[in-house]
Amino acid sequence: MTRIPKHIGIIPDGNRRWALGQGLAKEDGYDHGISPGLELFYICRDLGVEELTFYGFTVDNTKRPSAQRVAFSKACVRAVECLSRENARLLVLGNTGSPMFPRELLPYTTRQTFGTGGMKVNFLVNYSFQWDLGFRNGVFGPVMGSADVSRVDLIIRWGGRRRLSGFLPVQSVYADIYVIDDYWPDFTAAHVHEAISWYSRQDITLGG
16 A cells, blocks of 8 residues: 655746756746646645645755746745645745845744635745754754654655755654656646655665
8 A cells, every 4th residue: 555645845946947857937937836826735735645845945946047036036935826726725834034025924823724724835935944943153052944844755756866955854764765858847746746756665664
């Protein structure tokens, strides 16, 4: 039988490379990642996944050219607004004290229940592990910004890169990582089913 992970982390990488492959500007790739995110939400909901975390953009990503910053910020806003029309318990996490944090997402920085509730959905926006762990002047803070996020069982990363890129370092400490070489805008349902099938075959001991 397939073992369904309780919490899946999503790193939707490859938007810019996909855009270039289509003859588009790099910033044009982000809009094409919104529909895959919604489709993935439906698949995970129907499979009984309890929690889903999307990597929107990081503090480091904001060093990119302004056209890209504007594009991925708008894409994150649209994605969260789409999810707010579903049965979900939404939370946006990130450094709200920075001007790079989209003001439209401030109402979602406390968990909001939409529809009849259901799956917990977390969206990391202008996120960094330093912000999450309250790292200031060489000292970690007493409370994590992501304290309401549970341990991640499976991380699925699109785009072929084999790294976490700072994704929820505390919750991901025992996560299994499945890498898909296809770019995020080329998402298919088979990607998720194959990842979960792979996860089911792993020996989950949590160090025991």
